Amino acid sequence: MTRILVLGSVNLDYSASVSRLPVPGETITGATLERIPGGKGANQALAAQRLGASVQLIAAVGNDANADDALCLLRAAGVDLSRCVVKVEVPTGVALICVAASGENHIVVAPGANAMLSPADFELPDADAMICQLEVPIATILSVVDEFAGFFCVNLAPAREIDDAVLKRADLLVVNETEAAWYGARLDLCSGFIATTLGANGAQLTQRGIELARVRAPAVEVVDSTGAGDAFTAALTIALVEGMAPAAALTSACAAGALATTKRGAQPSLPTRAQLEAFT
């Protein structure tokens, strides 16, 4: 079984479904609110576990009631949470999300305990692959760059200033189009794979400036795109680590991302391996 280590965030998502996204200064009423487990780290950990990997999550939550709600689906799925620490006097991370009828969203994150996750909080276990995103301190990600020996994936989301060492170390970088534009030529520091998600247009996989694969997104009825990038990142990492060829791996990741848009919320929609295989 593929062993995946995820270093990342845990949030409780307050997700409001609205007819359309508000413009600045506008109030829209009539929304339906749900509290749903989220956070890019937690989502990617759960996605990997549902896809058949054995997953450990390194993360921080607050000493509050939201922590249990944020971790409940990870616990139910059997993700190893023994390296999740509790920070006193800070709340569990919260994301405020607006989801339009089109499935598009706006997300604002109040990181809370995620911003307190420090290298002193954990020892690094062995694993086949590690996945990081940028919702925890960059210094904490930097601390594992030299120590972790396996396949190293960094989802550069949300786009933030990051040390060159992280870009150079990555075996796989995952960006969306906005993030790709934000990092620009700095992505060339990576000699591993670079996966760029293109929304409804699918995704592209390159290495050293050469396109290895480009895949169209499968047609699905989009309900909520929250967490689609997380499903994509986990699925692509697992496929590449398990030795799948680049084009097949990208196809599998696009299918996982598409399936993740078909239900409300980030975590409830993450597909299992059986659902993914039935779909592809």
Ligand code: RIB
């Ligand atoms: O990638 C989706 C996630 O981003 C949401 O679950 C939210 O918590 C934010 O971190």
